[in-house]
Amino acid sequence: MITTMVDLAVDLTALEHNYRQLRRLCAPQVKMLAVVKADAYGHGLLPVARKLAAAGADYLGVGSLEEGLMLRRAKISLPVLLLLGILPEEAEPAVATDLEVSLFRLDVARALAAAAQNQGKKARVHLKVDTGMGRLGVLPQEVLPFLLSLKKMRHLKVMGLISHLAVADQADKTYTHKQLQEFTALLAAARAEGFKLPLSHIANSAALWELPEAHLGLVRPGLMLYGSPPSPDRPPPVELQPVMSLAAQVLQVKHLPPGSSISYGCTYTTPDWCDLAVLPVGYCNGYSRLGSNRGAVLIHGRRAPIRGRVCMNLTMVDVTGFPEVKAGDRAVFLGRDQGEVLAAEELAGWAQTISYEIYCALGTANLRRYTGV
Ligand SMILES: Cc1ncc(COP(=O)(O)O)c(C=O)c1O
Numbered sequence: 001m002i003t004t005m006v007d008l009a010v011d012l013t014a015l016e017h018n019y020r021q022l023r024r025l026c027a028p029q030v031k032m033l034a035v036v037k038a039d040a041y042g043h044g045l046l047p048v049a050r051k052l053a054a055a056g057a058d059y060l061g062v063g064s065l066e067e068g069l070m071l072r073r074a075k076i077s078l079p080v081l082l083l084l085g086i087l088p089e090e091a092e093p094a095v096a097t098d099l100e101v102s103l104f105r106l107d108v109a110r111a112l113a114a115a116a117q118n119q120g121k122k123a124r125v126h127l128k129v130d131t132g133m134g135r136l137g138v139l140p141q142e143v144l145p146f147l148l149s150l151k152k153m154r155h156l157k158v159m160g161l162i163s164h165l166a167v168a169d170q171a172d173k174t175y176t177h178k179q180l181q182e183f184t185a186l187l188a189a190a191r192a193e194g195f196k197l198p199l200s201h202i203a204n205s206a207a208l209w210e211l212p213e214a215h216l217g218l219v220r221p222g223l224m225l226y227g228s229p230p231s232p233d234r235p236p237p238v239e240l241q242p243v244m245s246l247a248a249q250v251l252q253v254k255h256l257p258p259g260s261s262i263s264y265g266c267t268y269t270t271p272d273w274c275d276l277a278v279l280p281v282g283y284c285n286g287y288s289r290l291g292s293n294r295g296a297v298l299i300h301g302r303r304a305p306i307r308g309r310v311c312m313n314l315t316m317v318d319v320t321g322f323p324e325v326k327a328g329d330r331a332v333f334l335g336r337d338q339g340e341v342l343a344a345e346e347l348a349g350w351a352q353t354i355s356y357e358i359y360c361a362l363g364t365a366n367l368r369r370y371t372g373v
Contacts, residue, residue: 005280006248006366010043012051013372014241018225019055021238030215033059035222037083042363046074047370053078065090068099091115100124102162104137116155126162131179133164143186147195160200168206169230180214206230228355232345245335246362250327252278262316263308268293275320279331282313286361288351295350297331301338
């Protein structure tokens with residue numbers, strides 16, 4: 001449900017700032033694929049892609065074919081990689097629109113080769129290898145046989161190997177080094193067999209920041225572009241600015257006597273006189289119900305704790321002792337208010353999740369307003 005009482009803002013100037021900060025961490029020849037899958041982590045695929053393309057991103061990474069087609073319909077002509085791959089029946093439109101495909105199935109390879117032959121083109125693919133993420137990709141021992149099969153498909157151009165890191169955000173890099181070693185050994189072995197693989201890549205935000213040796217020819221950051229550190233306990237060496245913020249107007253303020261119950265389940269009872277502000281944001285806005293009796297919002301630059309359960313459309317906060325809060329005042333759920341900040345990482349802590357999910361949930365459940373377009 002979308003209401004005009006709620007203001008979800010996306011600051012594209014901050015996005016561009018973050019992009020430039022990440023560039024500073026890479027050598028000039030390293031290309032950058034901006035990960036804009038999942039509607040740009042809830043920030044909005046097209047505005048984000050346009051801004052990053054204008055800022056100089058070399059590649060965009062999306063999830064589905066549909067997201068790739070949206071970019072092409074919007075006349076965004078940058079190289080685009082479909083990170084989840086495609087289904088065989090999606091090969092024709094993928095090739096027709098020059099979308100590059102993360103590949104891990106031979107039936108998809110054959111469909112792409114056939115579509116490329118029909119269209120008199122070469123289809124570009126990146127062979128996805130599972131070096132330890134345990135998700136998509138062929139296993140290391142399958143890489144060479146797979147490449148040999150692809151060699152026979154003249155209408156395919158294999159750009160490189162692609163893999164994903166499972167724990168690059170952790171301070172202990174033992175597992176990540178193992179993954180990287182596996183990846184570089186596979187690359188070397190494939191190159192020794194004559195495969196050029198000019199554009200191979202493995203680095204997400206965390207590796208971009210902490211593992212320069214993983215940059216190879218291209219890095220694939222997502223989260224840091226949107227202003228969050230991959231590991232909240234270790235601040236990155238560059239200053240990132242939050243891109244998304246969420247605020248709402250106070251709908252009502254009431255003065256409650258001691259012993260008043262707040263919200264469904266009567267899980268909070270006022271121990272004393274209480275000034276309560278009622279806010280028009282709830283779980284239908286992507287705000288987690290796990291914030292009940294745990295989270296807070298910012299009003300007049302101060303933290304107002306959530307009292308009782310977060311409802312579908314409404315949340316109640318305690319503003320006792322705040323200087324005159326009234327209906328129409330601004331309450332910040334995510335972002336900055338005067339000197340105080342509520343970061344996605346903090347919301348994620350209350351909701352027992354990660355900042356990625358906070359962005360996806362808030363960004364897709366609310367009407368987005370853009371600044372710095
Ligand atoms: C294949 C792949 N590469 C890169 C990224 C970007 O990761 P991060 O947002 O941690 O930078 C993702 C995100 O999940 C991904 O799935």
